[in-house]
Amino acid sequence: MNNKLCAGHYSTATGAxxxxxxxCDSREASNERMPCRQCLxxxxxxxxxxxxxFDIDVLQCSECHHVFSSFVTDPHYDGxxxxxxxxxxxxxxxxxxxxxxxxxxxxxxxxxxxxxxDMGSGLGFFVKSVAELGNWEAYGCEIxxxxxxxxxxxxxxNNIICSRLADVELPPRSFDVIxxxxxxxxxxxxxxxxxxCHTLLRDGGMFxxxxxxxxxxxxxARINKLARGMRPNVNYLQAHEHAHHxxxxxxxxxxxxNEFTRIQxxxxxxVQDPDGTILVRGAKSVGFQLVRALAEFSxxxxxxxxxxxxxxxxx
Ligand SMILES: [Zn+2]
Numbered sequence: 001m002n003n004k005l006c007a008g009h010y011s012t013a014t015g016a017x018x019x020x021x022x023x024c025d026s027r028e029a030s031n032e033r034m035p036c037r038q039c040l041x042x043x044x045x046x047x048x049x050x051x052x053x054f055d056i057d058v059l060q061c062s063e064c065h066h067v068f069s070s071f072v073t074d075p076h077y078d079g080x081x082x083x084x085x086x087x088x089x090x091x092x093x094x095x096x097x098x099x100x101x102x103x104x105x106x107x108x109x110x111x112x113x114x115x116x117x118d119m120g121s122g123l124g125f126f127v128k129s130v131a132e133l134g135n136w137e138a139y140g141c142e143i144x145x146x147x148x149x150x151x152x153x154x155x156x157x158n159n160i161i162c163s164r165l166a167d168v169e170l171p172p173r174s175f176d177v178i179x180x181x182x183x184x185x186x187x188x189x190x191x192x193x194x195x196x197c198h199t200l201l202r203d204g205g206m207f208x209x210x211x212x213x214x215x216x217x218x219x220x221a222r223i224n225k226l227a228r229g230m231r232p233n234v235n236y237l238q239a240h241e242h243a244h245h246x247x248x249x250x251x252x253x254x255x256x257x258n259e260f261t262r263i264q265x266x267x268x269x270x271v272q273d274p275d276g277t278i279l280v281r282g283a284k285s286v287g288f289q290l291v292r293a294l295a296e297f298s299x300x301x302x303x304x305x306x307x308x309x310x311x312x313x314x315x
Contacts, residue, residue: 040190041066041250051221053239054230058218064253067214067245069237073188085123085150093125095274097181101129103268104179108206108310109136114176117141117200119165119193120183124151127160139175141168166192173202180209184251188243194258201313207260210268213307214245251309260311267292267305 037059038045044063051058057070109116113135118127121140124147130138140160142148148162161168165183178197184190197207221236228234237245246254252263270288272281291305 037068037070037072039064039066040068040244041253051218051225051237051239053221053236056239058237058239058245064250065247066250067218067247069239069243069245071240071243073186073241073243082146085146090123090154092274093123096271097125098129099269100271101126104208105130105133107266107268108177108208109133112136115139115174116177116179117170117175119168119178119180119197121151121160122147122181124155124157124160126179126181127151127157128155131157131159141165166196168196168200170200172199173205175200175205176202177206177208182210182212184209185211185242185244185246190244190254191258194254194260198259198313203314205313207255207311207313209251209307209309211246211251211307211309212242213303213305214247214250216304216306217245246307248303248307251307255309255311260313261315262310262312264310265295265300265303266308266310267295268308270306 037047039047039061042061042064044061046062047059048062049057050060050067058067059070060067109130110133115137116130117139118130119141121127121142122144124140124142127138127140128151130136138159140151140157141163142151142160143162143164145162148160151157151160161170163169165187178201180197184193187193201207217237224234224236230236244250248265255263267288270284272284276284288305291303295303295305
């Protein structure tokens, strides 16, 4: 790839193109607004409630067991980072994810070169770390104007495109690698986004995404609710933000129907709260090693890690 892409041509999607942030409002969350939703994975209409987060029901499809929120999120929500990004966000996001990003780069980018696009690039820490490798031309695409401004000003990144992800205007087959870190769980209708990623990848290119694993998340949410009750500021399933909760099976089906191939699950170092105690951080590291060993021992059948998915375009 010789021609450098010009992200500047695509930065005009800010402003009028974006809708206002969705309200986290109990009236909007009411199931009366959407009494019955069709399952994203199998199209089924029958479901049961598997968790209740305040007044939002989390549902499970009776046919294929896919888990999804009854709360209908704004499909163009750009308010995750607020109107301005606070300075303290800088330290948390840099430190918490640095080992995970490093391991990704060692596994998939080291000793190679090409062009990478990070869909939902947030504050730009991952794009910055890839750009610093030297061999990679790194781009980001992010819907939040505040996060894009932060990435451009603080990291001096010129290749951050402010656009709705599915609408990003770039030439087909532009990228060797496309990544999505904790994005897909927020997307109500992910097929157009996956199709866009497929179009933007070169033949043989790699698609990577990270999303919570519902097998673990649902169990953890139930334990949290039993132990602590339903309280604000506790992470359960983030039912007003996470539209879908994927399993290995459901994310595989979604990728396959969008023509991705050679789907596999890998493991990367966990996100670590930099303000956590040594005890908590140590316990998380030990837990991660156990989870990784269990996955290897079971040849991938037992996966209690987050879902780190690698797929390819073409055979
Ligand atoms: Zn289903």
